[in-house]
Amino acid sequence: xxxxxxxxxxxxxxxxxxxxxxxxxxxxxxxxxxxxxxxxxxxxxxxxxxxxxxxxxxxxxxxxxxxxxxxxxxxxxxxxxxxxxxxxxxxxxxxxxxxxxxxxxxxxxxxxxxxxxxxxxxxxxxxxxxxxxxxxxxxxxxxxxxxxxxxxxxxxxxxxxxxxxxxxxxxxxxxxxxxxxxxxxxxxxxxxxxxxxxxxxxxxxxxxxxxxxxxxxxxxxxxxxxxxxxxxxxxxxxxxxxxxxxxxxxxxx
Numbered sequence: 001x002x003x004x005x006x007x008x009x010x011x012x013x014x015x016x017x018x019x020x021x022x023x024x025x026x027x028x029x030x031x032x033x034x035x036x037x038x039x040x041x042x043x044x045x046x047x048x049x050x051x052x053x054x055x056x057x058x059x060x061x062x063x064x065x066x067x068x069x070x071x072x073x074x075x076x077x078x079x080x081x082x083x084x085x086x087x088x089x090x091x092x093x094x095x096x097x098x099x100x101x102x103x104x105x106x107x108x109x110x111x112x113x114x115x116x117x118x119x120x121x122x123x124x125x126x127x128x129x130x131x132x133x134x135x136x137x138x139x140x141x142x143x144x145x146x147x148x149x150x151x152x153x154x155x156x157x158x159x160x161x162x163x164x165x166x167x168x169x170x171x172x173x174x175x176x177x178x179x180x181x182x183x184x185x186x187x188x189x190x191x192x193x194x195x196x197x198x199x200x201x202x203x204x205x206x207x208x209x210x211x212x213x214x215x216x217x218x219x220x221x222x223x224x225x226x227x228x229x230x231x232x233x234x235x236x237x238x239x240x241x242x243x244x245x246x247x248x249x250x251x252x253x
Contacts, residue, residue, distance in 0.1 A: 029242055031197060031235060033204045034158040034173025040197050042237050043085055044207045046175070047093050051156060054093055056086070057101035057163075057177025060138070060210035061118075062110035074212065079114065081211040083121045096129050099154060101177040101206060102136025102163025111143040123147055136163040136178070165205055165226045173202055179222055180208040182215025183234035184251040185243075191251070197242070198223065200232035207237065219252040 031040045039047040045056045059082055064074040090098070105111055114122070125131075131148035135141070142150035153162035158172035165176035181198040184191060195207040195215050205226065208215065216222065218234050230248040 031199050031204060032201060033175065033199060034171070034202060036157065036159060036173065038204070040235055040242055041089065041092075042240070042242065043089055044195060044209045044237060045089050046197070046204070046206065047095065048159075052094070052096040053099060053156070054089060054095035054097070055099040055101060055161065055175060055206065056089075056209040057206035058103045058136070058180060058208035058210055058213055059100060060103055060106045060208070060213050062113050063106035063210065063212040065113045066106045066110065078211040079118045080121075082209065083118060083125070085209070085211075086125055087121070090125055098125070098129060098131045099161050100131070100133050100148075101161060101175070102134045103138040103177065104133050104136060105139045105143075107138055108141065108143070110139065111146045114146070119145070134161060134163050165203060167225065169203060173204075175204045175206065177206045177208070179205050179226070180213055180215045181205050181218050181223070181234070182207070183218050183236050183245065183247075184253060185236065185245055185249070186251060192236075193217075194236040194238070194243075196237060197235040198227070198232055198247070199235070200227050203227075217253045218247050218250060223247070 029040055031038050036048060039049065041047060045054055047054050061079045061082060064076045064078040067074050126147045132154055133148050133150050134154065135150065135152050153160060155171055160171040160174050162176050164178045165174060181196050182193055183196045184193045197207060198205040198218055232247050233244050234247055234250055235242040235244050
């Protein structure tokens with residue numbers, strides 16, 4: 001494992017046409033990137049079994065308190081809700097490595113605003129495993145009091161983990177976040193929008209994991225800058241499984 005440049009769902013969706021995934025030959029729940037088979041969890045995380053590595057992106061912890069400081073009042077429970085989902089994932093997979101792909105906190109002051117109970121939960125999640133905070137645009141510098149190690153990027157085997165996807169991939173494959181992918185599809189008379197994983201087999205853009213995070217439609221130009229064509233696949237997150245559609249068959253907003 002090599003750190004690079006260290007840094008100071010609804011019922012109607014269940015009725016959707018399941019042929020969408022089978023038509024492109026990708027088993028729901030598995031995404032292959034640069035030959036690495038990853039388990040794509042409907043919670044919005046990916047797991048690499050061979051390395052026992054769990055990756056999440058864009059937690060945006062303390063987003064509620066950041067908004068409150070600017071006079072925009074939101075229920076202050078987003079951090080606890082996000083960490084609770086992480087508790088479930090770590091209990092399910094028991095990873096030896098957790099990689100958080102940047103924008104882990106909504107702003108640089110987020111770590112200082114952590115409630116004592118949330119900080120204790122975070123430390124408990126880190127116990128007995130490597131925890132790597134990748135720098136994001138919301139939190140470009142490391143902060144004290146949150147444990148783990150900090151890096152700009154992480155190279156492991158054929159994969160490079162970083163916050164923002166880049167046009168040029170330095171390794172065989174790339175896993176990134178930042179764009180908060182979501183997809184809009186029309187099925188059986190309904191238009192449905194869901195967070196999704198976006199992948200062309202060489203790179204994977206992760207869905208945002210945080211409780212207060214939204215999504216950017218994969219038909220947005222930002223994704224064309226990454227994938228170049230609409231031949232990539234959106235793996236929409238349903239209640240019990242993923243639903244795979246090629247981007248060209250997804251709708252713009």
